[in-house]
Amino acid sequence: MSHAHRPRAIDGQAPDVFSRDDTVPMRQFADTDEVDFAIVGTGCGGGVLAAKLAEAGFSVVAFDAGAFWRPLSDFASDEREQEKLYWLDPRISDGADPLEFGSNNSGRSVGGSSVHFQMVALRFRPEWFAARSRLGYAIDWPVDWREMWRYYDEVERACAISGPLTYPWGPDRGRYPYRAHEVNAAGQVLARGAEALGVDWAPTPLATVSAPRGKSPPCVYRGMCKIGCSTNAKQSVLVTYIPRALDAGAEIRDLAMVTRIATDRQGRATGVEYHRDGQSRFQKARNVVCAGYSIETPRLLLNSANARQPTGLANSSDTVGRYLMVHLNDAIWSVMDDEIRWYKGPPSMACCEHWNYIDDHPDKDFDGGYAFMSQGPLPTDYARTLVTNSGVFGHELRRKMALYNRMAGLKMVGETMPCADNRVTLAEETDAFGVPRAHVTYAHDDNDRRMRRHARAFMAQMLEAAGGRDLLETSSTAHLMGGCRMGADPETSVTDSDGRTWDVPNLWVCDGSLMPTGGGVNPSMTIMANAARIADRIKTLCASGTSERAHG
Amino acid sequence: MRPSARNTRNRDTRSAALGIGALAILGGAAILMQRRTQPKPRPKPRRKLRRSAAIMGASMLVDSAMEHFRGGFHNKAMLAAPVLAAASTLGATARAPHMLPVHATSVAVGAAGLGFHGYNIAKRPGGFNWDNLFYAAPIGAPGGLAVTGLLALASDAHTARHGRMLAGFTALATLAETAEVALLHFRGAWHNPAMYLPVTIPPIAAALLLEQALHPNPKTRGAARGAQRLMAAMGVVGTGFHIYGVSRQMGGWHNWRQNAFDGPPVSAPSSFIALALSGKAALDLMEGAP
Ligand SMILES: Cc1cc2nc3c(=O)[nH]c(=O)nc-3n(C[C@H](O)[C@H](O)[C@H](O)COP(=O)(O)OP(=O)(O)OC[C@H]3O[C@@H](n4cnc5c(N)ncnc54)[C@H](O)[C@@H]3O)c2cc1C
Ligand code: SF4
Numbered sequence: 151m152s153h154a155h156r157p158r159a160i161d162g163q164a165p166d167v168f169s170r171d172d173t174v175p176m177r178q179f180a181d182t183d184e185v186d187f188a189i190v191g192t193g194c195g196g197g198v199l200a201a202k203l204a205e206a207g208f209s210v211v212a213f214d215a216g217a218f219w220r221p222l223s224d225f226a227s228d229e230r231e232q233e234k235l236y237w238l239d240p241r242i243s244d245g246a247d248p249l250e251f252g253s254n255n256s257g258r259s260v261g262g263s264s265v266h267f268q269m270v271a272l273r274f275r276p277e278w279f280a281a282r283s284r285l286g287y288a289i290d291w292p293v294d295w296r297e298m299w300r301y302y303d304e305v306e307r308a309c310a311i312s313g314p315l316t317y318p319w320g321p322d323r324g325r326y327p328y329r330a331h332e333v334n335a336a337g338q339v340l341a342r343g344a345e346a347l348g349v350d351w352a353p354t355p356l357a358t359v360s361a362p363r364g365k366s367p368p369c370v371y372r373g374m375c376k377i378g379c380s381t382n383a384k385q386s387v388l389v390t391y392i393p394r395a396l397d398a399g400a401e402i403r404d405l406a407m408v409t410r411i412a413t414d415r416q417g418r419a420t421g422v423e424y425h426r427d428g429q430s431r432f433q434k435a436r437n438v439v440c441a442g443y444s445i446e447t448p449r450l451l452l453n454s455a456n457a458r459q460p461t462g463l464a465n466s467s468d469t470v471g472r473y474l475m476v477h478l479n480d481a482i483w484s485v486m487d488d489e490i491r492w493y494k495g496p497p498s499m500a501c502c503e504h505w506n507y508i509d510d511h512p513d514k515d516f517d518g519g520y521a522f523m524s525q526g527p528l529p530t531d532y533a534r535t536l537v538t539n540s541g542v543f544g545h546e547l548r549r550k551m552a553l554y555n556r557m558a559g560l561k562m563v564g565e566t567m568p569c570a571d572n573r574v575t576l577a578e579e580t581d582a583f584g585v586p587r588a589h590v591t592y593a594h595d596d597n598d599r600r601m602r603r604h605a606r607a608f609m610a611q612m613l614e615a616a617g618g619r620d621l622l623e624t625s626s627t628a629h630l631m632g633g634c635r636m637g638a639d640p641e642t643s644v645t646d647s648d649g650r651t652w653d654v655p656n657l658w659v660c661d662g663s664l665m666p667t668g669g670g671v672n673p674s675m676t677i678m679a680n681a682a683r684i685a686d687r688i689k690t691l692c693a694s695g696t697s698e699r700a701h702g
Numbered sequence: 703m704r705p706s707a708r709n710t711r712n713r714d715t716r717s718a719a720l721g722i723g724a725l726a727i728l729g730g731a732a733i734l735m736q737r738r739t740q741p742k743p744r745p746k747p748r749r750k751l752r753r754s755a756a757i758m759g760a761s762m763l764v765d766s767a768m769e770h771f772r773g774g775f776h777n778k779a780m781l782a783a784p785v786l787a788a789a790s791t792l793g794a795t796a797r798a799p800h801m802l803p804v805h806a807t808s809v810a811v812g813a814a815g816l817g818f819h820g821y822n823i824a825k826r827p828g829g830f831n832w833d834n835l836f837y838a839a840p841i842g843a844p845g846g847l848a849v850t851g852l853l854a855l856a857s858d859a860h861t862a863r864h865g866r867m868l869a870g871f872t873a874l875a876t877l878a879e880t881a882e883v884a885l886l887h888f889r890g891a892w893h894n895p896a897m898y899l900p901v902t903i904p905p906i907a908a909a910l911l912l913e914q915a916l917h918p919n920p921k922t923r924g925a926a927r928g929a930q931r932l933m934a935a936m937g938v939v940g941t942g943f944h945i946y947g948v949s950r951q952m953g954g955w956h957n958w959r960q961n962a963f964d965g966p967p968v969s970a971p972s973s974f975i976a977l978a979l980s981g982k983a984a985l986d987l988m989e990g991a992p
Contacts, residue, residue: 174707315832328891332837341827361890364710367952381952393708
């Protein structure tokens with residue numbers, strides 16, 4: 151096992167992620183080269199964008215504060231060791247419902263949070279892209295769902311998603327590149343419960359292959375997904391788009407923390423200040439893209455304030471950092487008569503989107519939707535859930551953990567409403583690089599509470615219908631969305647539909663923070679599809695010579 | 703060439719090309735040899751059928767023993783398949799007398815197994831849907847045991863009429879086997895283009911054989927025979943592919959204790975060799991060889 155303390159992508163070589171210790175050639179740029187794009191963050195947004203822009207012939211340097219792992223030799227089957235994948239730098243969290251950060255929502259690695267995500271690969275419901283005009287809540291996306299649907303196709307192919315042949319909800323989505331995996335016992339609990347209640351269920355579309363794919367062997371169902379897959383069956387950005395970016399001539403700078411975006415007197419971005427290997431450096435760039443996710447992207451923009459934009463870069467609308475969203479992640483757990491061994495296989499092999507596709511039902515007393523999935527937490531993770539939620543300890547905790555192999559659970563991914571006061575600001579306190587820490591304020595609203603109540607009752611009913619007993623409820627949140635939302639109106643959004651900030655024509659955002667609404671499904675595919683779309687938009691804008699938009 | 707960072711771009715075309723090349727050489731040689739050895743006396747149909755039953759039985763034995771072992775033999779009836787496959791295989795190879803009851807039991811148990819496997823699929827949530835067809839008890843597999851028994855019983859065949867019946871039966875068994883392969887290779891997302899071979903060659907071989915069964919025609923019999931030889935060669939090459947397939951699981955053959963179970967079943971493609979032998983025996987019988 152290794153912790154990467156020193157950068158590995160150096161001297162014209164980058165780690166070969168399909169090997170234990172090999173490298174592959176990498177093009178490198180000097181700090182003084184004015185590259186076409188400096189991208190901050192290499193996750194679902196930045197990784198996809200870096201690959202597609204490099205493939206289109208742009209010069210690209212992509213920075214990540216995290217390490218460049220080789221999963222085959224760097225990842226251990228050990229929950230403690232693998233905490234190296236998370237963004238654990240302190241953030242100040244307050245508000246009526248302070249958020250927890252780290253393993254549940256933020257990664258720090260080349261490949262971003264996709265290195266440790268749980269691979270659930272769902273699409274938004276089409277109507278959510280027009281939530282305000284078609285469903286009467288929140289706000290519309292500045293993008294048509296059909297366009298997004300095409301890009302879902304593209305990224306699902308790129309990640310060889312394994313999914314069912316027919317998906318019960320929403321418009322037809324063609325055939326997933328790989329067949330669905332065999333649903334494990336934990337997933338069959340959901341399936342039995344759903345059949346007993348007469349609602350649809352499906353094997354979850356997952357970003358891990360069910361048959362060989364080149365150098366990726368098929369999934370071996372050991373269930374270590376959340377702490378990083380050590381076989382490369384998982385089709386994370388690290389093994390899909392990052393190698394593509396390298397092949398196309400992008401440079402990836404690992405362990406490179408960007409602290410500030412520099413601007414000239416006209417207010418245009420000129421490059422990024424960053425720290426790497428003990429040095430402070432500056433990379434010149436024609437365009438800068440923020441792709442650090444919902445906390446770090448706003449933090450970077452706020453910290454890059456200048457004389458002309460004293461409240462933060464691209465923040466004339468005072469929207470940077472606002473409309474931060476999470477997913478409600480409440481769960482119901484129960485003891486089953488049969489042995490389940492829920493740790494086997496990816497953690498969420500069966501899903502139910504029933505309440506995402508229902509609008510008029512006497513029982514539905516909330517806006518937005520929620521999905522839920524079967525569960526398979528690793529032991530420490532589950533113990534932590536028990537302790538933080540029910541305060542059990544000592545003998546009682548031991549008794550509860552002894553039931554580990556007979557447990558089943560259902561966990562929701564519930565849409566929260568975008569709210570201006572849920573936001574990221576800068577704290578007084580600074581980090582090791584002297585950058586003010588992120589200060590995150592969060593409160594749930596009544597809609598969240600109603601949805602949570604509804605989901606808990608429904609999931610409990612389903613678990614009982616599947617034969618579960620001794621039900622236990624737990625509460626948490628997952629995923630981050632918004633914080634630098636895109637929109638049609640410069641007064642209420644940070645960027646236009648292309649991810650270009652309204653205020654600075656050569657500054658872009660391309661990650662989960664663009665999302666105007668959160669939807670009731672896990673966000674990675676939507677972030678990737680949006681990034682793939684933005685890459686094509688940038689290509690079109692450059693080809694037509696309109697990349698220099700005269701606004702702001 | 704600059705080494706590539708990315709995963710293999712396309713399907714595994716290199717190994718597919720190698721395999722198809724091997725098949726062309728092997729299959730071509732088999733067909734050419736058929737022309738040359740024409741005047742020499744062929745092995746008797748009876749011997750071919752015994753060999754066919756033995757190969758099919760051995761394939762069934764390995765497959766059912768491994769799969770039912772993996773299932774922990776949690777139902778005692780699961781022991782029946784490997785035990786009978788072993789008995790029928792031994793009976794066929796050793797030319798043991800009085801084996802009729804054993805082979806007949808194989809047929810009966812194989813048929814019953816189809817019911818068991820069907821029940822296993824139906825009882826899962828979702829019933830007869832794609833996912834259960836992929837992953838529950840394989841729907842057609844027990845048929846292989848029944849086919850073993852029938853092939854062993856058929857080794858007494860000696861008339862041209864028997865030959866026609868055997869040709870018809872073999873053609874249908876080949877089509878059933880093809881259907882099973884199609885299902886499982888579809889599950890594997892056809893990740894290697896060579897996975898299309900066993901759903902292409904066998905139906906052609908079966909069609910030519912079926913034609914002989916329905917309208918015996920000496921003029922096209924050579925083609926039918928050639929197709930059987932090609933199918934047998936495909937069984938050999940397919941075994942190679944499955945061995946390679948196991949190596950593509952995490953840990954490859956070093957981790958054979960897991961991967962021999964989780965990878966493609968190495969014993970499966972040989973069933974096409976068995977069917978090809980039976981097909982050739984049928985054609986021999988039709989040509990009047992006792
Ligand atoms: C445990 C867990 C499980 C998840 N499971 C799923 C799932 O099953 N399905 C799903 O769809 N989604 C899942 N998600 C969510 C999904 O992973 C994220 O929504 C997605 O990765 C976000 O993409 P992004 O590009 O916005 O940010 P990220 O992928 O997080 O990438 C941001 C990157 O930017 C880097 N960075 C940030 N700031 C800087 C800086 N200043 N300088 C340099 N680098 C910087 C970070 O190190 C990070 O690597 C999960 C998340 C977690 C935490
Ligand atoms: S269960 Fe599959 S995807 Fe998850 S860590 Fe293991 S091999 Fe990787």
